[in-house]
Amino acid sequence: MVTRYEGPTFHHAMTARAADPRTRLFQWVADRFPSPAIEHSLTMRRLWKTLFYLTGPRAPFVMRTARYRLWVDPAKRKDIARSILHRGCYEPIETAIVLARLGPGMTVIDVGANVGHYAMVAAAAVGPEGRVVAFEPDGENHAALAANLALNGFTQAKAERLALGAAPGAAILYRDEANRGGHSLAAANVQKPGGEIRVAMTTLDAYGRENLAGRRVGFVKIDVQGAEAEVLAGAADTLARDGPNLLVEFWPHGIRARGGEPMELVERMLGLGYRMAVIDRGHPGHVRPLEDIDALRRIDLSDPQAYANLLFTKDNAGR
Numbered sequence: 001m002v003t004r005y006e007g008p009t010f011h012h013a014m015t016a017r018a019a020d021p022r023t024r025l026f027q028w029v030a031d032r033f034p035s036p037a038i039e040h041s042l043t044m045r046r047l048w049k050t051l052f053y054l055t056g057p058r059a060p061f062v063m064r065t066a067r068y069r070l071w072v073d074p075a076k077r078k079d080i081a082r083s084i085l086h087r088g089c090y091e092p093i094e095t096a097i098v099l100a101r102l103g104p105g106m107t108v109i110d111v112g113a114n115v116g117h118y119a120m121v122a123a124a125a126v127g128p129e130g131r132v133v134a135f136e137p138d139g140e141n142h143a144a145l146a147a148n149l150a151l152n153g154f155t156q157a158k159a160e161r162l163a164l165g166a167a168p169g170a171a172i173l174y175r176d177e178a179n180r181g182g183h184s185l186a187a188a189n190v191q192k193p194g195g196e197i198r199v200a201m202t203t204l205d206a207y208g209r210e211n212l213a214g215r216r217v218g219f220v221k222i223d224v225q226g227a228e229a230e231v232l233a234g235a236a237d238t239l240a241r242d243g244p245n246l247l248v249e250f251w252p253h254g255i256r257a258r259g260g261e262p263m264e265l266v267e268r269m270l271g272l273g274y275r276m277a278v279i280d281r282g283h284p285g286h287v288r289p290l291e292d293i294d295a296l297r298r299i300d301l302s303d304p305q306a307y308a309n310l311l312f313t314k315d316n317a318g319r
Helices: 010-015 021-032 036-037 041-057 078-086 090-099 117-126 140-151 204-211 228-232 235-241 252-257 261-272 294-297
Strands: 061-064 069-072 106-112 132-137 156-162 169-176 193-200 218-224 244-248 275-279 287-290 308-313
Touching: 010 193, 021 041, 021 061, 036 041, 036 061, 041 078, 061 078, 061 090, 069 078, 069 235, 090 117, 090 235, 090 244, 106 117, 117 132, 117 140, 140 156, 169 252, 204 218, 204 235, 218 228, 218 235, 228 235, 228 244, 244 261, 252 261, 261 275, 261 294, 287 294
Parallel strands: 106 132, 106 218, 132 156, 218 244
Antiparallel strands: 061 069, 169 193, 244 308, 275 287, 275 308
């Protein structure tokens, strides 16, 4: 039996904004505070957080970062936007690595887009002649994603409320109350169950045939809490034809919870002629090449929560 999620939504929270004087006051501050500087300045970060807690906004407000603006809901504790609120950025190393592989006019796919960090970064990088498709099946996250894209005027980006998998159809998405980015198609991957919803599913190949005719995919980011292998299986034609570069979260425990074999994901990519690297904060340039699958096996990912961000690359991706 599927229990539909009936909790507060992003749009419900937005309606409270106009009625809350604290939020209106903090929005006035946020519009004038040099918030993009908090990414690089500890002093500015501390001052920003002090102003936030002193003012105490109770409803969503708009924050500026170095690359985009986004809606932040102070009621959400385990949330990407909340992380950006405190640090001024999200995954700065991974973001820089992705940006280095994007260019004007490129088509980018963001699978598991959440509230839109990578989609917005990509939309700014590819420009008005490019295209970004951001897939997010959870209704609350999708509403925030669409609102963030609209806030920035990114008409080249589209928010699709769809899951991607190995075949078109439907699936059950298990919501995670402990982490707004932790919703998964496997119940075992959720830390704190928050209800279940039935979501529509398609494949990247099918979506591309119907919506991206004439465009070659240049970059794909996949972070879907254990369903990454299925997304890649449903993208076989796109990968073979366009050879896009990919950033893929590799979470062995999560993949097994969906009934998959983690190393088969890697073997699929290597079989298509991809080079593999791991994002390593201790390595010069933060990208450490892995010469073969045995090099990946030597990375200790035995802890159930351990994961690695893998970069799969080809020359002239998407061209």
